Amino acid sequence: MKHLLALSAATVLSFSAVAQNKAILLKEQGALDKAKAEIDNNVTEAKLSTKAKTWQARAQIYEAIAVSNDPKVVALDSNAAMTAYESYKKALEVEPNSKITKEINDALSGQMMYSAMMNQGVRRYQAKNYDAAISALGMASQINPKDTAAPLYAGISAQQAISQKGEGADKPKYTALTKEQFEKYTSNGGKDATIWAMLASMYSTDKETDKALATLDRALKVFPGNRDLSTTRVSIMQQNGRLDDAIASMKEVYDKNPNDAQTAVNLGIMYDNKANTLETDAKKATDEAKRGGQLTKKLADEKAVLETFNSEVVRLAAAIKKQPKNADLKRQLADVQGKIAEQKTKIAELDQQVKAEAGKGVDGAALASKAAKLNAETDEAKKMARQYYEKALAADPNNYEGNFNMGVAYFNEAVVMKREVDNMSMSDYSKNGKEVEGRVCGKFKQALPYFTKAKSIKADDPQLLSTLEQLETILKQFEGKNIACVEPTK
Numbered sequence: 001m002k003h004l005l006a007l008s009a010a011t012v013l014s015f016s017a018v019a020q021n022k023a024i025l026l027k028e029q030g031a032l033d034k035a036k037a038e039i040d041n042n043v044t045e046a047k048l049s050t051k052a053k054t055w056q057a058r059a060q061i062y063e064a065i066a067v068s069n070d071p072k073v074v075a076l077d078s079n080a081a082m083t084a085y086e087s088y089k090k091a092l093e094v095e096p097n098s099k100i101t102k103e104i105n106d107a108l109s110g111q112m113m114y115s116a117m118m119n120q121g122v123r124r125y126q127a128k129n130y131d132a133a134i135s136a137l138g139m140a141s142q143i144n145p146k147d148t149a150a151p152l153y154a155g156i157s158a159q160q161a162i163s164q165k166g167e168g169a170d171k172p173k174y175t176a177l178t179k180e181q182f183e184k185y186t187s188n189g190g191k192d193a194t195i196w197a198m199l200a201s202m203y204s205t206d207k208e209t210d211k212a213l214a215t216l217d218r219a220l221k222v223f224p225g226n227r228d229l230s231t232t233r234v235s236i237m238q239q240n241g242r243l244d245d246a247i248a249s250m251k252e253v254y255d256k257n258p259n260d261a262q263t264a265v266n267l268g269i270m271y272d273n274k275a276n277t278l279e280t281d282a283k284k285a286t287d288e289a290k291r292g293g294q295l296t297k298k299l300a301d302e303k304a305v306l307e308t309f310n311s312e313v314v315r316l317a318a319a320i321k322k323q324p325k326n327a328d329l330k331r332q333l334a335d336v337q338g339k340i341a342e343q344k345t346k347i348a349e350l351d352q353q354v355k356a357e358a359g360k361g362v363d364g365a366a367l368a369s370k371a372a373k374l375n376a377e378t379d380e381a382k383k384m385a386r387q388y389y390e391k392a393l394a395a396d397p398n399n400y401e402g403n404f405n406m407g408v409a410y411f412n413e414a415v416v417m418k419r420e421v422d423n424m425s426m427s428d429y430s431k432n433g434k435e436v437e438g439r440v441c442g443k444f445k446q447a448l449p450y451f452t453k454a455k456s457i458k459a460d461d462p463q464l465l466s467t468l469e470q471l472e473t474i475l476k477q478f479e480g481k482n483i484a485c486v487e488p489t490k
Contacts, residue, residue, distance in 0.1 A: 024060065024061070026038060032061065032065055032068065032073050035064075036065065039061050042058070043055065043058055052095035052100055053091075053098075053100065055091035056087070056100060056104055059087035059104075059107065060107075061084075063080070063081070063084040063116045066080035078120070078123070078124075081117045081120035081139075082117075082120070082136065085116075088104050089108075091104050108143070111144075113143055114140055114144045117136050117137070117139045117150075118137070118149065118150060121133050121134075121137035121157075122153065124136055125137075125156075125157055125160075128160075128164065130157045134158055134177060137153050137154035137181075145184075146188055148185050148188045148190045151182065151190075154181040155178045155179075158175075158178040179202055182198065182199040186215065186218065191222070193219065193222075193226050196216070196219035196222070196223075197219070197228060197229055197232045199215050200219070201232065204239060209240045213237070220233075227253065230249070230253045231250075231266065233249060234246045234250045234266070243273065246270060247274070250267050250270060251267065254267055261391075261392040261395040261396035262399070264395065265389065265401045268386070268392065268402070269385070269405065271381045271384040271385035271388065272381075272382070272409070274381045275385060278377050282370075282371045283371075306347060309339055313337065385405075386406065386409050400458050404450070407454060407467070410444075410446040411447040411451075413443055417443055418440045420436070421436050421437055437478070437481075437483050438483055438486040439488055441478040441484075442485045442486040443487070444471060444474055447471060448475070451468045451471060
């Protein structure tokens, strides 16, 4: 009997091996549909399903399905790569310490499993099933941690998911996935500079400025001298209020290639932006200084009025003493006393406003000095902007932005000069108004050749056309007034 039992066990083992071998043989023969049917049946058999070999064979068959280029084979299971991966895991589960454990672990991190996951991920991406693509490509990235292709396409899939789902997308989730996968891509030495810039921009958008700049610093070591990356770095600095750092960084780029017209234009634009910021700060300081001074002057004026009322009380009191029965004098005294009460209330309110301004640290003289300093810095920034536009045009006379921005610089200067003329009194204008207007006209005229050149390069820019039309109208007005244009020196 014992002999019979032993024989029975051996027979079962023989059947197990035969079943596995049949499925694998069918796979090797290219009959993957039959191999799949055979192995799927085997894993439902109570005895066969407890064998690591059974699950290993299933994993190998499904891997073959996943890596196939035959649409009919792929159609056997669109999730074949995941099924293969799970089958290897199941093999380890049913027999944790089998003779093929190392072989299975090697397969889980092997090229075949990686290729299966990549194929499945790409197919899901092509079918616009982005969530499934992310899952498969993410697994491929785990299988081969040093890979760049899988994290690249996984990150792109996450971005596509946001676009596809629109308002219904879980943007924080997909954004985090994109950053995670692009980080893997860049850390593994990915060679697409656009992805590096995109990752940095995503960090910047999420207010992770230091990470954004660190990413670009790493990128510039991989792509030294890449202008787009350098420009992105500068742009992120600007967006986060680090304009001086941005200018210094862009100057480094320009100094390496002083014939690069676009970099010179970018520097000009940055100096223009700096000038605008400084101008705004200067106006604010001037307004605050005026407000503080106006309040102090108004308080002094109201106190002077109070003194006048007090003097009137003294006069009326003396008059009443001489004419105690004079009702009109008494009425006047009561009226003045009422005005004194109102005046004291007004003075108290003004006094509180003056103290409030003083509490803010408002120092009229200091603010006026600050405004003067800021105005000087504004003029210097505008001067630097023009210099870089000139450098851009020296390198490339047909640079549209260089011509347009140079024209805008002169046009805006002329507008400021014209405002001074418009604010002149009749007396002042009669003395030297036409002379000043001649200089204003000359400054407007300086802008004309740049706008005209810009139009010859790009004739369909509505902003340019509108500004040029406005400029031509202004010059005709000066001509109609017989104003001789006197062009100032640059």
